[in-house]
Amino acid sequence: MPYPVVHVLFFWFCISAVAVYAITKAISRRELSLKDTKKLLLLMFVGGLCTLFPDITAVYNLFVNGNLEHCSIGPIPTHSLLFSFIAIIFGMLVGYAAYREFDKALYMAIFAEAAFLTHLLLDDVAEGGCTYLYPLYNGHISIFSMMDTGFAEAGLFKYLIVSFVSVFCVFVVILMALFALNKFGFEFGYRAEK
Numbered sequence: 564m565p566y567p568v569v570h571v572l573f574f575w576f577c578i579s580a581v582a583v584y585a586i587t588k589a590i591s592r593r594e595l596s597l598k599d600t601k602k603l604l605l606l607m608f609v610g611g612l613c614t615l616f617p618d619i620t621a622v623y624n625l626f627v628n629g630n631l632e633h634c635s636i637g638p639i640p641t642h643s644l645l646f647s648f649i650a651i652i653f654g655m656l657v658g659y660a661a662y663r664e665f666d667k668a669l670y671m672a673i674f675a676e677a678a679f680l681t682h683l684l685l686d687d688v689a690e691g692g693c694t695y696l697y698p699l700y701n702g703h704i705s706i707f708s709m710m711d712t713g714f715a716e717a718g719l720f721k722y723l724i725v726s727f728v729s730v731f732c733v734f735v736v737i738l739m740a741l742f743a744l745n746k747f748g749f750e751f752g753y754r755a756e757k
């Protein structure tokens with residue numbers, strides 16, 4: 564498993580790279596107010612914490628059982644879409660507490676979910692799979708090893724489906740983070756060249 568700091572930095576600087584870029588620009592122009600700074604810190608807190616949620620049981624097991632078992636809470640694997648509801652609920656609660664608006668709570672939940680899913684993707688790269696679909700399927704699935712499917716052994720149709728599905732999963736996670744950031748004031752748009 565990648566170290567916690569890797570998960571947090573990966574989410575902040577890779578998945579949310581566009582926010583880092585926008586903030587750097589705002590700081591250089593001295594446009595960052597105290598209110599903006601608080602909002603930024605809240606997003607960093609929610610994103611940073613939610614990207615660690617799948618390994619939350621490691622803390623419990625370290626103190627109680629003296630090991631670093633981090634993949635399940637009771638019978639439920641923490642590296643699954645089912646367990647990601649914890650991030651959605653947490654994001655929703657924090658978003659509502661901060662803004663008192665249902666819309667903002669929803670966007671914070673999407674941001675939190677993107678952070679959680681980023682953890683699964685990173686573990687997938689490092690360990691070769693996660694129990695994404697528990698309880699529908701209990702085995703490990705690896706999106707990244709799917710990308711390695713050969714054209715010759717899979718056939719054209721399967722090759723195209725696998726290529727599309729694997730890239731689409733990563734795309735969806737990045738798009739969720741971009742969408743949520745956009746709703747929190749990070750603007751992205753196309754500027755036509757003159």
Ligand SMILES: [Zn+2]
Nearest residue numbers: 564617618686
């Ligand atoms: Zn993990």
